Amino acid sequence: MSSDQRAVAERIGASFARQGLMATLGASLGAIAPGFVEIVLIPGPTVSQQHGFVHAGAVSAIADSAAGYAALSLMPPGRGVLTTEFKINLVAPATGERIVARGEVVKAGRTLTLAQAKVFAEAGGQEKLVALLTATLMAIEGREGVSD
Amino acid sequence: MSSDQRAVAERIGASFARQGLMATLGASLGAIAPGFVEIVLIPGPTVSQQHGFVHAGAVSAIADSAAGYAALSLMPPGRGVLTTEFKINLVAPATGERIVARGEVVKAGRTLTLAQAKVFAEAGGQEKLVALLTATLMAIEGREGVSD
Amino acid sequence: MSSDQRAVAERIGASFARQGLMATLGASLGAIAPGFVEIVLIPGPTVSQQHGFVHAGAVSAIADSAAGYAALSLMPPGRGVLTTEFKINLVAPATGERIVARGEVVKAGRTLTLAQAKVFAEAGGQEKLVALLTATLMAIEGREGVSD
Amino acid sequence: MSSDQRAVAERIGASFARQGLMATLGASLGAIAPGFVEIVLIPGPTVSQQHGFVHAGAVSAIADSAAGYAALSLMPPGRGVLTTEFKINLVAPATGERIVARGEVVKAGRTLTLAQAKVFAEAGGQEKLVALLTATLMAIEGREGVSD
Numbered sequence: 001m002s003s004d005q006r007a008v009a010e011r012i013g014a015s016f017a018r019q020g021l022m023a024t025l026g027a028s029l030g031a032i033a034p035g036f037v038e039i040v041l042i043p044g045p046t047v048s049q050q051h052g053f054v055h056a057g058a059v060s061a062i063a064d065s066a067a068g069y070a071a072l073s074l075m076p077p078g079r080g081v082l083t084t085e086f087k088i089n090l091v092a093p094a095t096g097e098r099i100v101a102r103g104e105v106v107k108a109g110r111t112l113t114l115a116q117a118k119v120f121a122e123a124g125g126q127e128k129l130v131a132l133l134t135a136t137l138m139a140i141e142g143r144e145g146v147s148d
Numbered sequence: 149m150s151s152d153q154r155a156v157a158e159r160i161g162a163s164f165a166r167q168g169l170m171a172t173l174g175a176s177l178g179a180i181a182p183g184f185v186e187i188v189l190i191p192g193p194t195v196s197q198q199h200g201f202v203h204a205g206a207v208s209a210i211a212d213s214a215a216g217y218a219a220l221s222l223m224p225p226g227r228g229v230l231t232t233e234f235k236i237n238l239v240a241p242a243t244g245e246r247i248v249a250r251g252e253v254v255k256a257g258r259t260l261t262l263a264q265a266k267v268f269a270e271a272g273g274q275e276k277l278v279a280l281l282t283a284t285l286m287a288i289e290g291r292e293g294v295s296d
Numbered sequence: 297m298s299s300d301q302r303a304v305a306e307r308i309g310a311s312f313a314r315q316g317l318m319a320t321l322g323a324s325l326g327a328i329a330p331g332f333v334e335i336v337l338i339p340g341p342t343v344s345q346q347h348g349f350v351h352a353g354a355v356s357a358i359a360d361s362a363a364g365y366a367a368l369s370l371m372p373p374g375r376g377v378l379t380t381e382f383k384i385n386l387v388a389p390a391t392g393e394r395i396v397a398r399g400e401v402v403k404a405g406r407t408l409t410l411a412q413a414k415v416f417a418e419a420g421g422q423e424k425l426v427a428l429l430t431a432t433l434m435a436i437e438g439r440e441g442v443s444d
Numbered sequence: 445m446s447s448d449q450r451a452v453a454e455r456i457g458a459s460f461a462r463q464g465l466m467a468t469l470g471a472s473l474g475a476i477a478p479g480f481v482e483i484v485l486i487p488g489p490t491v492s493q494q495h496g497f498v499h500a501g502a503v504s505a506i507a508d509s510a511a512g513y514a515a516l517s518l519m520p521p522g523r524g525v526l527t528t529e530f531k532i533n534l535v536a537p538a539t540g541e542r543i544v545a546r547g548e549v550v551k552a553g554r555t556l557t558l559a560q561a562k563v564f565a566e567a568g569g570q571e572k573l574v575a576l577l578t579a580t581l582m583a584i585e586g587r588e589g590v591s592d
Contacts, residue, residue, distance in 0.1 A: 015198045016198075018196075018197075018198040018199075019196065019197050019198050019203060020192075020193040020194050020195060020196040020197075020203075021194070021195050021196060021197065021203035021205055021206050023194075024172060024173070024194045024195065025172070044168075045168040046168050046169070046171075046172045047168060047169050047172065048166075048167065048168040048169060049166075049167050049168075049169065049213075050163045050164075050166040050167050050228075050296060051166075051228065051230075055167060055168075055169035055209060055212075055213075056208075056209070056212050056231045056234070057169055057173075057205060057206070057208050057209020057210070057212050057213065058169050058205070058209065060204075060205050060208045060209070060212070060234075061203060061204070061205020061206065061208070061209065062205070064203075064204050064205050064208070065197075065203075065205065080198075080199065082199075082238070082241075083204045083238055084237065084238055084408060084432065085235065085236060085237040085238060085381060085432060086204070086208075086235070086236060087233065087234070087235035087236075087383055087531040087578065088233060088234060088235075089232065089233040089550075089558050089578060089580065090230070090231055090232055090233060091232075091550070091551040091553070091556075091558050092551070093230075106533075106535070106573070106576060107535040107536070107573055109535070111407070111434075112380060112434075112535075114533050114535050114576065116576075129550070129551060132550060132558065132560075132578060134531065134533060134576060134578060136380065136381060136432070136533065138407075138408075148198060232556060232580065233529060233580060235383040235430065235531055237402075237410050237430060237432065239402070239403040239405070239408075239410050240403070254385075254387070254425070254428060255387040255388070255425055257387070259555070259582075260387075260528060260582075262385050262387050262428065264428075277402070277403055280402060280410065280412075280430060282383065282385060282428060282430060284385065284528065284529060284580070286555075286556075311494045312494075314492075314493075314494040315492065315493050315494050315499060316488075316489040316490050316491060316492040316493075316499075317490070317491050317492060317493065317499035317501055317502050319490075320468060320469070320490045320491065321468070340464075341464040342464050342465070342467075342468045343464060343465050343468065344462075344463065344464040344465060345462075345463050345464075345465065345509075346459045346460070346462040346463050346592060347462075347524065347526075351463060351464075351465035351505060351508075351509075352504075352505070352508050352527045352530070353465055353501060353502070353504050353505020353506070353508050353509065354465050354501070354505065356500075356501050356504045356505070356508070356530075357499060357500070357501020357502065357504070357505065358501070360499075360500050360501050360504070361493075361499075361501065376495065378495075378534070378537075379500045379534055380533065380534055381531065381532060381533040381534060382500070382504075382531070382532060383529065383530070383531035383532075384529060384530060384531075385528065385529040386526070386527055386528055386529060389526075444494060
């Protein structure tokens with residue numbers, strides 16, 4: 001890992017640690033690379049919907065964060081990122097041992113970045129796609145309280 | 149409130165109580181009417197993103213549940229509802245004293261229902277739109293573990 | 297109609313006339329008001345999909361333009377507007393005598409505006425909702441060739 | 445090409461020929477493979493928006509058809525497919541010599557199929573991503589007038 005990549009990983013780690021919701025959900029950061037970020041969630045009653053599957057809101061939360069941090073990983077330091085919209089298709093119940101959201105940048109722009117996250121459920125050593133998210137992230141600069 | 153409406157409110161209340169994520173987020177049910185359901189969230193560090201606003205994932209979670217229960221409120225007992233997709237536009241930072249998601253049915257269908265949720269931030273006695281969600285809900289019948 | 301409103305209607309009319317696609321589809325402008333624009337399409341074989349309904353792409357085209365012009369109607373002259381994303385839910389086959397898209401602004405922002413369009417099919421004097429679109433429009437200023 | 449693949453290509457070709465809108469736009473079918481369909485559009489004044497770029501509605505039309513036919517290519521004969529929703533992100537102005545939409549299936553289901561289309565602009569021998577669409581397609585069986 002280059003020192004640049006280490007700096008990106010540290011920056012995302014520090015920002016992730018400030019996302020109170022991620023701690024509340026028990027989510028954790030996985031792999032980080034330029035334009036790519038992974039977030040992991042463990043299914044259980046605290047993140048469930050009424051049938052025992054992981055709630056679409058919890059799936060969305062890790063997918064949105066994974067997409068947002070993938071976008072942030074390509075931005076210069078000091079710039080913050082806000083989600084302006086996302087859409088998620090939930091194609092199978094989110095259940096299993098681990099839920100992994102993999103965010104990646106589709107198109108990085110000066111103001112707007114398009115990112116995507118695929119969410120997989122892992123069970124018995126197998127992965128299954130459970131959701132696909134596309135998100136628009138807006139770069140914010142010089143706005144108090146909004147960086148990284 | 150008619151006995152029918154009471155039955156709907158009880159059914160949604162019971163289902164909501166099984167959504168572990170709602171308890172984890174500290175969300176609560178508000179007003180319920182046929183085709184309309186309100187969910188309330190109190191901003192704070194446990195549901196925040198990195199700048200201190202309520203995380204888009206938490207906003208989405210209550211908006212998705214409000215839309216889903218609005219759809220469920222028009223379905224015959226025993227039928228369950230799953231979100232197949234939603235899109236959310238986040239138009240202002242979610243911050244204030246209370247975040248309120250108001251879900252309502254746009255078009256109820258046999259298999260698919262389209263519902264919408266507007267999310268408002270309340271502060272100083274004023275409401276401000278912070279997000280707009282549209283969701284497709286699928287009616288599920290006769291699938292083990294999926295009802296209400 | 298005030299002179300301001302007349303100016304808005306003229307501006308949108310002139311821009312609409314430059315949208316070659318609208319002429320190709322046979323679409324026409326309907327009512328215009330601040331933050332509100334209507335576009336009308338006549339169903340027929342030239343705008344159909346394979347079952348004879350109006351193609352989702354044609355429904356989207358008039359809904360997107362209606363939403364975009366609703367956004368433009370609230371912007372200062374000389375500023376242009378580009379759609380950055382939209383989502384459309386198609387809730388019933390688009391068929392009948394006339395298809396009417398009604399665009400309105402949900403939240404006007406400095407850079408991004410959220411607009412919505414409802415699309416109705418008219419037949420036998422009755423209207424039926426066939427689609428709901430939400431769109432993000434980006435204001436463009438000082439970019440050659442992009443105004444109105 | 446196997447006889448199965450030939451049958452799929454013939455089926456999609458016959459359905460495409462019935463999409464009046466595709467002829468109106470001057471769009472044509474490109475490559476076809478199981479779960480994959482390409483549609484091509486030539487930019488010009490008849491499909492433009494007000495700044496001379498290809499209209500988002502025309503981009504959406506070919507992307508939606510490409511996604512829909514990708515879904516249809518995996519379904520048994522006699523089953524029809526309707527788009528229930530799509531979302532499209534427009535990341536760059538659609539302009540150049542050719543616009544190519546490439547649809548592919550993300551997850552095929554019994555009732556609902558999730559498909560995606562990437563739209564590229566070709567100019568001077570280079571391709572550039574201009575849009576990304578995700579669509580939900582619903583399989584329809586035994587409904588008069590709805591097949592293929």
